[in-house]
Amino acid sequence: MVVRLWFSALVLTALGAGLPAKAGAQSNLLVNPGFESGSSGWQSSEFPTFLQQNWHPHGGQYAASVTAYYDCCNPYFYANSVWQNVAATPGLLYTAQLWTYLEDASSAGDVRLDFLNAQSSTLPGSVYLYLNDPPYAWASHTLAATAPAATAFCRIMLTAEWQTTNQVARAWIDDASLTAGVVGVEPGVPPARLELAQSFPNPAGAELRIGFALPAAAWVRLRVYDPAGRVVATLADGPASPGEHAVRWDRRTADGRVAPAGLYLYELTAGAERRAGRMLLLE
Structure with a gap:
């Protein structure tokens, strides 16, 4: 019998009033990771029900339990799923x-980290770990x-398997986390050179994210320009520590307006080095 809990995570960025997040302090990208707000941020299949309980919390006051059943009369195994479905960025380390x-x-059981395309098909590159922990x-x-x-989505999946045909099986999940960094940069490890990622998504609608990584501490400036070379917005202008960073842009210009659709340039300056990229904004 298999009890399935599916976890997909929305990749959000750590921001601070326009300044990039500091390396080594990456934000947890999961909504309600400790289930302290009930099932907020999570979805579940219809049968059996997804429960928030306080019998076995790892941290805080609550953990989530998912119960599956074995119908010995049919016989049939009923599994349950719990998940969050949100966007992920190709080329980032999760x-x-x-x-x-x-x-x-x-x-x-086992735990998996999967990547899905826009059609929700699993892509190569998944990692897998078998659970042999004591109960x-x-x-x-x-x-x-x-x-x-x-890649369009990232999915964290826990599968709990029944070894016998007990009529009820239960698995618990608590204090989950998901972080994202610039490609090739392990969490907390600076890259060998200055790196600027492609804005994502591209083309972009309401908002986008720009990731970059620093080999050493530097004063960084990240700006968006129109095709004529005029500054549209300054997304970061200040000191930053070594490692990976990410900045979100909601398409607001320096005067508070929404940037119109079209082609834009973005440039990262860190010390004496520069990197640049292009992005397309949609209506």
Whole structure:
């Protein structure tokens, strides 16, 4: 019997009033990762029900339990799924960490970090870890992989398997996290050179994100220009520590207006070095 809990994460960026986030302080990209707000941010399949309980919290007051059933009369196994579906960026390194609790000695399973395209098909590059933890205790698991081309979503998945045909099986999840960094840069490890990622999504609608990585501490300036070379917006202008950073742009210009559709340039200056890219904004 298999109890499935599916976790997909919206990749949000750590921001601070236009300044890039500091390396080593990456934000957790999951909504309500400790289930302290009930099922907010999560979705679940219809049967069996997804529950928020406080019987076995790893941290805080709550953890989430998902119950599956074995119908011995049919016989048939009913599994449950819990997930968040949001966008991911090709070329970024994703690191997932989650705590799991197996309800009894008959439980086993695995954890996965998957990447999906826009049609929700699984792409190459998934990583997998088999669960052989003892029951009745919380265990931590960490997975990391770089999102391949055509990635639209990132999915963290926990599968708990029944070893026997017990009529009820239960798995717990708590204190999950997902972080994203610039390609080739491990969390907390500076790159060998200045790196500027392609804005994502591109083309962009309401907002986009620009990632970059610094080999050493520097004063950085990230600006957006129109084709005539005029400054449209300054997204960062200040000191930044080594490592990966990400800045969000909501298309607001320096005077507070929404930038019209069209082609734009963006330029990163860090010390004496410069990197530039292009982006397309849609109506």
